[in-house]
Amino acid sequence: MKKTLNGSNFLIKNSTIGCDRILIFTIVENLKQLEISLFWIMDEMFKTVPTIFKQLYTIHGCVRNENLCIMPLIYVLMTSKSEQCYRTNEEFSLLIRLIPALAFLPFNEISSVFNELKENMTVKANEIMNWFENYYVYRII
Template identity: 25%
Template sequence: GTFSVVPELYFQLYTIHTTYLNHILPAVYILLPGKKQRLYKTMLEEIKKLAPDFDPPNVMIDFERASMNAIKNLFPTTNLSGCFFHLCQNVYRAVTRFGLKTLYGENENFAQQIRLLPALAFLPTTDVIATFDEIKAQFPAEVNVRAAKFDIVLWNVNTNTLQGRHRTNNVVEGWNNRFTSLMNCSHPNIWKFLKGLKKEQCYVDAQIIQAEAGVRQARRREQIRRETRILNLLNEPTTTNFEKLMALAQNITLKDS
């Protein structure tokens, strides 16, 4: 969702994006007055009324418990996954929250140890706990370990990576930023908001035409090289999981936004 572009009566603009011919495009725009589970449930029920056959096999989402619960309640067979970028973002925010931001920025050994944590997401789910125990051994004995808030399958990206599927919803974040720039003001009145939304939909319609014409979205060379490195690491049979983590951590950047 995005917040600053909505009229004063509403809390957020919630968007659902879909993959169409390898293009990720907004398919549904919803103005919501809050972010509670019951609101998300009502929203999804209304979508089901409009599209009774709507039953997505895969859904990627931020780590927001209310929306996750609503999706699983209405679409119990959907494969729900969390965005890897937001996983990394939350790890970095925890570093900041515990007063370790300066140490992380100045001590590369410590930073490498921290990056091992999100790197766990690349391992097969069955290997995560044992490898996490190896990571714990790298930290001081007095470090406390809390119970996990989210199941491993929710934040694991091993299958998505090996099958060439998206690990992040950064395209959606990019859309939020672009639409905010298009509106060029905070909390417009409803008429200006609708005018902006219509303009955006014209742009989306043009993207659909491009997709159907076979136009491919460009990928940066560094992105392609990083993806190749990660796949090579995951498919390397002779290295241990911990060795893979050490190498994978070199391909991870932690930041707040």
């Protein structure tokens, strides 16, 4: 599951935070689609995941084919239910949930708001913040 059939990277992040593991799956083309999508839809699923994981989080975007359709573009598998994690650190939860909201800011404000979020994050979030910084905030696709 690390590569697509044509050899593109599919597993783009394999992160461990404490005892929790996060796997992020997508391809560059999906990130491009997300960048131009009119809107994003995020969804959490707890019952339809492999037994070693507790949660599947998906980010969907509006994709233009012959028609407009909503497609899942990023898949995130987590070994803990975020609800349990969020109860232990509500401030961390709030900050993490603000990251996808960057997509709704004017382009010229994204960098400064992201930097402000990053300054307020705990060290535990460095890996995920670096990923967003490299693949979303400062990367031109």
